[in-house]
Amino acid sequence: MSISLLEKYLPENTLPYLKVWFGDHSIHIKITKGRNSKLGDYRKMPDKSHQITINSTLQPPLFFFVLTHELAHLLAFENFGGRISPHGAEWKNTFKIMLLESIAIYPDDLKPIILKFSRSPKANFMASPDLVRYFHIENYEDESSYIEDLDLGEKFVYRKQTYIIEEKRKKNYLCLNLDTAKKYLFKPLARVEKLS
Template sequence: MSHIHLDPYLPSKTLEQVDDWTQDFNLTIVLSKDRKSKLGDYRRLRGDGHLITINHSLEPYLFFFVLTHELAHLYTFSTYGPRVGAHGKEWKQTFRSMLLETLDKYPEELQEPIRSFARLPKANFMASPELVRHFQYNTLGPNEAYMEDLGFDTRFEYRGEEFLTLSKLKKNYLCQHIATGRKYRFNCLARVKLRK
C-alpha cells in the first residue's frame, strides 16, 4: 500500500523507503494539526490495524525522522509483542537500525548528528541539541528565541507566562516566574517569546 499522500511532506526520494517499511502492515498514516505536546504518535488498532499521526507542518527531514521514530514503535510491537517498554531497549535497537539504514537520505551536515543520536536513541529528539538546532532554527517566529540566546536578567514569555532569566546551570537555565516568584529550570533550546 503506497502512502503517496505523504510525498509533499517527505524529503525527495524517501517515499519509496516508507512504502518498503510499511508494505506488510495494515497501516494508516494521518496528517495531524500541530500539537505542542508531541510531533507524532503510534497506536495499535483493533484487529491487525495500526495508526500513526504526524504533525503536518514539520520540515521534511524532521517529518521523515519523526515518522521513522513512530515506525520503530510499529516494528517493535510487531516483533516483540505489546509487553515491551514504549522506549525500551527493543525500540532503541529498532530505531537505531532504521536511522542508520536511512542515513544517506539526510543532508551531509545532518548525518553526523543523526549517527551520534542513533548510538543511544532517546524518546525525544530534544535530547540532542545538534538535531534541534538543525531541525528548528529556521522555524523561529517573530520575536522568538531559544533560551541559550538570552542574556541574564532578560524577561521573556513562555506559554503565556512571564519569566526572568537568572543563571545558567549545567545544561539548563534557572528562571523566575514573575507573578509568583517561583523558580523553574528551562532547557537551553526551549523556544520563548521576547518581551517588547
C-alpha cells in the same frame, strides 16, 4: 492514507524505505495541525491496526525522521512483543537500524547529526540539542532565543507569560513566572522571546 499521499510531506526517494517498513501492516496515518506538545505519536488500535499521527508543519527531513521514529515503535512491538518498553533497547536498536538504512535521504549537512544521534537514539526529539538547533535554525526567523543563551536574571516571554531566570539546576533553568509567582523548570533549548 496511502503511502503515495505522504509524498508531499517527505524528502525525495523515501517511498522505497517506507514500503519495506510498512510491509503488510494496516497503518492509518493522520496528518495533524502543529502541536506544541509532540511532533508525532504511535498507537496500536483495538482492531490490531496501527495509527501514527504526525504534525503537518514539519520540514520534509524532520517529517521523515519523526515518521521513522513512530514506525520503529510499530516494528519493535511486532518483532519483540507488546511487553517491551516503548523507548527501551528494542525500540532504540530498531530506530538506529532504520536511521542508518535511510541515511542517504537526509541533506549532507544533517547526515553527521543523524549518525551521531543514531548511536543512542533518544525518545524525545528535544533531548538532542544538535537536531533541535538544526531544525530551529531552518524553521525560525523570528526574535526567539534558546533559554540557554540568556543570562541569570534576564526576563523572557513564553506562551504569553513573563518569566525571570533565577538559577541553573544541572542542565535545566529554574524560572519564576512573574504573572503567577509560580516557579518552573525549563529545558535549555526551550524557545523563548527575550525581553530587553
